[in-house]
Amino acid sequence: MDLTGEERITAPREAVWNALNDIETLKACIPGCDNLERINEHQIRAGIKVSFGVMKVGFHGLLELSNMVPPHSYTISGKGEGTLAGFAEGAADVRLTQDGNETILSYEIQGDAGGKIAQIGTRILGSAARKIADRFFANIGAAAAAQAEKSDQ
Structure with missing residues (x-):
């Protein structure tokens, strides 16, 4: 599963960088954290809960x-293991480009899942990952701004 995206943030690059590296900001911005x-x-040690359609799964793992x-x-990058669901792993390359008084945050994500969670289908997994x-x-952008x-x- 590969995802790309871009977020225009009304904050200087330094503020966005600081938000991306502040543990409390990250905790508040990661959905289900x-x-x-x-x-x-x-x-960083992490625990999140993710909804895949009607199934809610908790993952615990390590981010690097x-x-x-x-x-x-x-x-x-990171790999998380779910209690009964299997595993999810991936990496995101994040780039910040200053554009006047704003910052363009662009990202490329590569991910994979295995075990029971992979059985729910790539379309549902891809949709959940995109959300x-x-x-x-968007949360990081709002926090940095x-x-x-x-x-x-």
Whole structure:
């Protein structure tokens, strides 16, 4: 499953970068996040609940930040295991481009799932992944814009 997208954010690139790397902001922005804990500079322990149609699944796993080029880009990758559902894994390459007073956040996501969760079908998995990605990046944009507005006052 591959997803790409772009979010135009009314905040400078530094503010968006800071939002993408702040554990409390991430926790508030990740749909279904019930636990997020920084282990070190490059690793985060995560727990989320995801809805796939009528099925709600909890995943726990590790996220890793790599290829960091502050405040321009990074890769966030991870693998989560569900209690009975199987696993989901993926990576997102995130790029930030300054455009005047705004930032263009673009992303490319590659993902896969296995076990019982894979049996529900690629169309449902793809749709759920798209909704999560769209909401997450929109939430990050709103958080970064709010933080930038506060710092301007």
